[in-house]
Amino acid sequence: MATDAATIDTQASPPEAAHSDNEPKIKVSCEQLIVGRCLDHPLYDGNGVLLLAEGALITSELRKNLKSRNISEVEVSKSDAVKLSLTTDQLAELFTRQGAFSFDTETTSKLDTIIDSGLMAVKNDGPALKESVVFHGRKAYSAEKRESLLLQHQSASESLDTMIKGVLKGGRVDGAGIAGMAANFLSGLTSDTDSLMSVAFEARSDA
Secondary structure, eight states, rough: OOOOGGGGOTTOOOOOOOSOOOOOOEEGGGGGBOOOOOOOSSSEESSSEEETTTTTTTHHHHHHHHHHHHHEEEEEHHHHHHBBBHHHHHHOOOOOHHOOOOOHHHHHHHHHHHHHTTGGGGGOOOOGGGGGGOOOOOOOOOOHHHHHHHHHHHHHHHHHHHHHHHHHHTTTOOOOHHHHOOOHHHHHHOOOOHHHHHHHHHHHOOO
């Protein structure tokens, strides 16, 4: 009788009861079993003892338990062996047929630059954004604040209009300008979260 992958018992069934199906068997290294693949036929140990029934899933827990019981090889059907494992010969054949994987000089250079600059291990710096969020409730803007926001919006609109016209004429996008506007907008959103949420709800109701 087959047991669960997490609690394999090599004494669960006698050797003479093994290989009850007629599918040809071959031995496969436990290290080559691919986690996540499903069995179409039963899986046995090297002595022919049934370990898993057909339909069972290959899991990391199964491989761990096989290793703990010093089971280095299992017997599976030939059809299962093709999809459950990738042998050294198959890998060699794959590379022979498709050729070695390679990168051009430019791609390699870019990858080296990214790795050397530490961009693969970027960490947040400074206080968390949520610490800057301010809730004003229904408190109205002062006349000065209102005027400031109107001028900021007008300036941003004019800048975007200029950028769009420039791009339509074949010019380059002002990345620094866009980044500056994005930073200003984010600063405004965190300094008045209530206004942001109000606009979001109104936009949803108009949709």
